[in-house]
Amino acid sequence: MAKRKPAAPPPPTPDRVAKLARDGDYTVALEVARTLVQLAPTPEHQALLRRTLADAAAYFADRDRAADFNRALAEATDLDPADRAVLLARGGRTDDALALADDTTRPRVFAHAADRAVRLHTNAFLPPELHVGFDAVLLAFRKHEGGDEAGAREALEPIGLRSPYLEWKVLLRGLLAYAAADDARAAENFARLDPARLPARLAAPLRFAVDPAFKQAQPADAATALSARLRKLTPGPAVEHLRAIARELGRDKPLTPAFRVAELVVPQLRAFAPDLVPRLANCLYHAVVTQGQPDDLARYRRLFGGPPDDPNFHKLQAMIGEQLGDPAGTHAHWLKYEAWLATHPPGWPVAVADRARAEVWSHLGVNAAKAADIEDEPELGFFGPPRRKKPLKPLDPPAAACFGKAAELAPDSPDATRRHFEALLEANRPADAEAAARAYLARKPDDAFALVALANLIRQLGRAAEAAEVMLRALPLNPLDKPTRVQTASVIVAAARAALAGGKLADAKAALAVLDKHDAFLTENAPAGRQVLRAVALQKLGRADEAGAARTAALAVPGARLSVTYRLMVDSQLAKLKPADRKAADALWAAELVPAPLPQEVHQLFSAYDLYRLDAVTYRGQKTHEKKVLDQAFRCAGTAAPDEEFEKLLDILVRTKEEFKAGKKLADALIVRFPTNPAFHLSRAEAGVGLGEREYHVEGRLRRAKALAEAATEPRHRELVGRIDELLKAYASPFDFLDAFFGRR
Amino acid sequence: MPDPYTVLGVPPDADDDAVRRRYLELARTFPPEQHPEKFAAVRAAYDQVKTLDARAAYRLFDAGKEDTIDALIEEAACRTPRPRVTLQALTAAQSG
Numbered sequence: 001m002a003k004r005k006p007a008a009p010p011p012p013t014p015d016r017v018a019k020l021a022r023d024g025d026y027t028v029a030l031e032v033a034r035t036l037v038q039l040a041p042t043p044e045h046q047a048l049l050r051r052t053l054a055d056a057a058a059y060f061a062d063r064d065r066a067a068d069f070n071r072a073l074a075e076a077t078d079l080d081p082a083d084r085a086v087l088l089a090r091g092g093r094t095d096d097a098l099a100l101a102d103d104t105t106r107p108r109v110f111a112h113a114a115d116r117a118v119r120l121h122t123n124a125f126l127p128p129e130l131h132v133g134f135d136a137v138l139l140a141f142r143k144h145e146g147g148d149e150a151g152a153r154e155a156l157e158p159i160g161l162r163s164p165y166l167e168w169k170v171l172l173r174g175l176l177a178y179a180a181a182d183d184a185r186a187a188e189n190f191a192r193l194d195p196a197r198l199p200a201r202l203a204a205p206l207r208f209a210v211d212p213a214f215k216q217a218q219p220a221d222a223a224t225a226l227s228a229r230l231r232k233l234t235p236g237p238a239v240e241h242l243r244a245i246a247r248e249l250g251r252d253k254p255l256t257p258a259f260r261v262a263e264l265v266v267p268q269l270r271a272f273a274p275d276l277v278p279r280l281a282n283c284l285y286h287a288v289v290t291q292g293q294p295d296d297l298a299r300y301r302r303l304f305g306g307p308p309d310d311p312n313f314h315k316l317q318a319m320i321g322e323q324l325g326d327p328a329g330t331h332a333h334w335l336k337y338e339a340w341l342a343t344h345p346p347g348w349p350v351a352v353a354d355r356a357r358a359e360v361w362s363h364l365g366v367n368a369a370k371a372a373d374i375e376d377e378p379e380l381g382f383f384g385p386p387r388r389k390k391p392l393k394p395l396d397p398p399a400a401a402c403f404g405k406a407a408e409l410a411p412d413s414p415d416a417t418r419r420h421f422e423a424l425l426e427a428n429r430p431a432d433a434e435a436a437a438r439a440y441l442a443r444k445p446d447d448a449f450a451l452v453a454l455a456n457l458i459r460q461l462g463r464a465a466e467a468a469e470v471m472l473r474a475l476p477l478n479p480l481d482k483p484t485r486v487q488t489a490s491v492i493v494a495a496a497r498a499a500l501a502g503g504k505l506a507d508a509k510a511a512l513a514v515l516d517k518h519d520a521f522l523t524e525n526a527p528a529g530r531q532v533l534r535a536v537a538l539q540k541l542g543r544a545d546e547a548g549a550a551r552t553a554a555l556a557v558p559g560a561r562l563s564v565t566y567r568l569m570v571d572s573q574l575a576k577l578k579p580a581d582r583k584a585a586d587a588l589w590a591a592e593l594v595p596a597p598l599p600q601e602v603h604q605l606f607s608a609y610d611l612y613r614l615d616a617v618t619y620r621g622q623k624t625h626e627k628k629v630l631d632q633a634f635r636c637a638g639t640a641a642p643d644e645e646f647e648k649l650l651d652i653l654v655r656t657k658e659e660f661k662a663g664k665k666l667a668d669a670l671i672v673r674f675p676t677n678p679a680f681h682l683s684r685a686e687a688g689v690g691l692g693e694r695e696y697h698v699e700g701r702l703r704r705a706k707a708l709a710e711a712a713t714e715p716r717h718r719e720l721v722g723r724i725d726e727l728l729k730a731y732a733s734p735f736d737f738l739d740a741f742f743g744r745r
Numbered sequence: 746m747p748d749p750y751t752v753l754g755v756p757p758d759a760d761d762d763a764v765r766r767r768y769l770e771l772a773r774t775f776p777p778e779q780h781p782e783k784f785a786a787v788r789a790a791y792d793q794v795k796t797l798d799a800r801a802a803y804r805l806f807d808a809g810k811e812d813t814i815d816a817l818i819e820e821a822a823c824r825t826p827r828p829r830v831t832l833q834a835l836t837a838a839q840s841g
Contacts (some may be wrong), residue, residue, distance in 0.1 A: 206830065
């Protein structure tokens with residue numbers, strides 16, 4: 001294997017010098033600064049080198065790196081004598097510093113010499129006049145460290161305002177205040193310290209802890225460094241234990257180590273911050289939900305007792321069951337938890353407890369509904385056809401009963417009512433569903449969603465006139481909503497059709513009356529349906545010319561020729577028109593079937609066909625028409641229409657109507673015509689899933705669709721990627737078939 | 746972050762009206778243009794408990810979640826008895 005070339009060093013820049021200096025790597029910082037001057041000896045680079053030499057000398061002096069210090073100082077030939085004197089004092093060469101210093105510099109020299117002496121606990125390099133102050137500072141520290149606050153203050157008395165040890169006096173006052181938890185006084189003292197002196201640098205982490213403004217002003221890297229120094233100064237075993245617990249949480253690993261440390265820290269917290277114990281309990285409770293094991297319940301209970309809001313861990317176990325997909329366990333635990341809530345435990349306001357019970361019953365309902373879903377799963381995948389899993393034993397109570405209890409406990413909750421209603425429909429109990437909806441609407445008559453749901457239900461039960469009345473109550477609540485308007489118009493037409501279906505002249509008049517009552521509304525929202533019914537009713541009443549005009553108007557609605565002729569044929573039969581009129585309607589329908597339809601026309605035909613099924617209308621020949629209607633989908637494949645119209649039609653065929661065979665046939669034809677349209681490949685794959693095609697075929701189509709979608713220029717095609725990815729998740733592992741074969745799935 | 750009842754200053758058995766009244770009082774005291782962070786906290790708390798459904802859901806699933814381990818660490822650090830910091834510790838922390 002060829003050796004990799006070492007990475008080239010980054011180019012020398014002033015910023016790099018500054019960063020290295022901030023990181024304390026002055027040796028490299030000086031090298032870079034020297035290189036900069038060599039490459040480009042500008043005044044700025046030379047000034048940078050001088051500054052870096054001075055800073056490096058100070059850095060080395062504070063760390064007793066005498067050799068480095070002397071080298072840096074020797075190289076810094078351009079240093080100002082005053083600055084050189086201060087550095088010499090900082091580096092312990094006090095005599096040299098004093099020899100160089102003038103009267104204005106001497107105080108600074110003494111100050112830095114004093115700092116070094118205190119830091120090293122030695123006055124060996126101090127002039128004699130500084131010994132008294134040195135002794136006072138060290139004595140004050142000894143007193144402070146021994147807990148003798150008064151003694152520490154007394155020891156500091158001799159240090160006056162001009163003393164080079166004044167900074168140390170202020171630092172000690174700050175330390176005394178800090179130890180007494182007087183943060184304001186501590187911060188005040190620390191803020192008075194000279195940033196150029198050692199006491200300020202030593203106090204920085206403590207000031208970080210007690211001075212919010214100082215903390216806020218720190219850049220991120222300085223804040224991190226000060227936090228780390230603060231942790232060293234205030235080790236606090238409880239805090240370290242809590243940090244250890246924090247490291248274990250959110251790792252998707254067992255919580256045993258966290259509980260072990262919790263056993264150590266709980267007694268410590270009880271000693272100085274007992275209110276933090278229940279809060280720690282909360283943290284661990286929620287951690288058990290996401291990453292816990294069964295043994296953790298006993299550990300938790302030993303440490304903290306039972307959680308006040310979940311004394312027997314039923315809620316916790318129910319939530320875990322939901323996560324792990326254990327419907328039976330989830331059901332059992334939620335039931336027990338609900339029973340406990342029903343006792344109105346102390347600390348639970350009654351209204352909140354009952355509403356919480358409703359929420360728990362909703363969870364039970366969702367759980368029961370999930371358990372009742374039976375999925376086909378290919379057990380041998382690659383090698384065999386799909387086979388049904390064994391259904392789970394139905395849970396008790398079932399979903400509808402659970403949602404019913406939720407609705408009972410929360411009668412004004414739209415969510416609870418909706419779920420109850422849907423569960424009753426799912427359980428094929430339409431009468432109960434209707435009763436539930438009406439009971440809710442008696443309390444909340446202006447709930448548009450509930451009104452529409454009720455209208456749809458009773459329409460499907462064949463009571464179009466009633467459904468129309470309910471929709472007319474829903475419409476004013478949402479007058480501009482297009483789907484509501486279309487739905488209302490549709491059900492009014494259905495009500496008129498229902499009236500017409502009596503077959504008598506009076507019925508035809510009644511139907512016309514309904515249509516005329518809502519004339520303007522229907523003209524806007526159901527033009528074809530309105531005209532078709534009018535044509536049939538007028539024909540029934542012998543008003544042939546008007547009927548003809550209505551037929552012409554219906555046929556003039558764009559894209560409606562197939563749906564209109566289909567409806568004319570069916571409604572003529574339902575209205576029991578004369579045989580000649582029915583024959584004419586049949587012939588009109590047959591004639592319109594001859595030319596290949598456009599996709600929009602097929603779409604409208606599907607809608608017309610579906611509306612009869614929605615209204616529970618049956619008529620002679622309906623089964624034959626089902627196939628004829630479906631066949632129109634493939635017949636439109638070669639017509640001239642925008643591909644977006646074909647996409648909509650194919651989507652309805654595959655995803656809404658689940659007519660997978662017809663969808664497959666149409667998709668195959670469209671893929672030949674529009675090979676780069678990802679929507680057709682996607683629909684073809686979805687049809688394949690519905691037909692139980694081999695996984696690798698389906699996956700291949702999905703991947704082709706995805707590649708086309710990603711490369712597409714149309715936004716609606718690019719948006720398909722998300723849908724494709726969701727489907728591809730089911731085909732994640734290429735070796736699933738091996739797992740299945742060896743019984744690992 | 747404290748629980749929503751503490752932020753709003755209402756008892757856990759407060760009804761919708763009491764919660765809403767208190768929210769409006771606080772919104773007037775801390776309008777968003779002048780106190781954006783405080784208002785955001787008040788608003789977030791209100792959203793958690795403004796209806797009976799919300800209060801029940803909060804009590805069931807969210808109560809106690811605001812107790813993060815990081816918040817506990819910070820609070821414990823502030824309340825740990827203060828040590829007498831020695832000169833040796835100060836200089837060691839600086840050079841370490």
